[in-house]
Amino acid sequence: MREGPDIARIGSLIGDPARANMLTALMSGKALTATELAAEAGVTLQTASSHLGKLQDGGLVTQTKQGRHRYFTLAGSQVSDVLEALMGLAARSGHLRTRTGPKDPALRKARICYDHLAGDTGVRLFDSLYERGFLTVQPEGTAVGLTDSGSDFIEGFGIDLLSLKKGRRPLCRACLDWSARRSHLAGALGAALFERMQTLGWARRDVNSRAILVSPAGGRAITEWFPIQADIKI
Known part of the structure; x- marks a missing residue:
């Protein structure tokens, strides 16, 4: 047997359809119970518990017990980064599931992707920062840097950049948006931008889905702070 990381085990854990649905549900950043995840996966509670045990043993989810309930979350941003990359690869390769419904337009406009903003609004932020020379993007599209300007x-937007740089998480990262087929901003900066927008009252999470609700005033503010002058392709 060859030495090195066992990617086959991780692939098999993510590759099961029920477990994939559970992991996708946890991309909302919320802690969910086994019952809620069973509903997401379309399986019984007993089956969901078995799947969650495997995901926990594999280091992909963690659980916290509160009272009579056990809550599950992704085991950190590294897991979400892998899931984002796989979702982007699936979208780019044309492997999409069709699920229509009243929430679809809202999800495409703005949604949470673990802890940062995705959808059309997230893509707008990324495009605006790049267009004005605030971000550098390497030809392969995933290596992103923040310029001096x-x-x-x-910092003028009210984000403590020094604290972000001290963390272990990459500051900037491009994530291929599955609905827009364009990049939105992930990493510590992507999370900080969304947190700042919530603090300003521009946006808030929909408690019943991954959709992000942007207020009319918030929409105007986003347009002012993150203008787009041209139709660019990154």
């Missing part, structure tokens, strides 16, 4: 802009 970008740092000034981010």
Whole structure:
């Protein structure tokens, strides 16, 4: 047997349809119970508990007990990064599931992707930062850097950039948006931008889905702070 990381085990854990649905549900960043995850996966509670045990043993989810309930979350941003990459690869390769419904337009406009903003609004932020020279993007599209002028802009927006840089998480990362087929901003900066928008009252999470609800005033503010002058392709 060859030495090194066992990607086959991780692949098999994610590759099961029921477990994939559970992991996708946890991309909302919320802690969910086994019952809620069973509903997401379309399986019985007993089956869901078995799947969750495997995911926990594999280091993909963690659980916290509160009272009579056990809550499950993704085991950190590394797991969400892998899931985002796989979702982007699936979208780029044309492997999409069709699920229509009244929430679809809202999800496409703005949704949470673990802890950062995705959908059309998330793509707008990324495009605006890149267009104005605040971000650098390498040809392969995933390596993203923040320029000096970008740092000034981010700090002017009320984000403590120094604290973000001290963390272990990558500051900037491009994530291929499955609905827009374009990049939105992930990493510590992507999370901080969304947190700042919530603090300003521009946006809030829909408690019943992954949709992000942007207020009319918030929509105007986002347009002012993150203008787009041209139709760019990144």
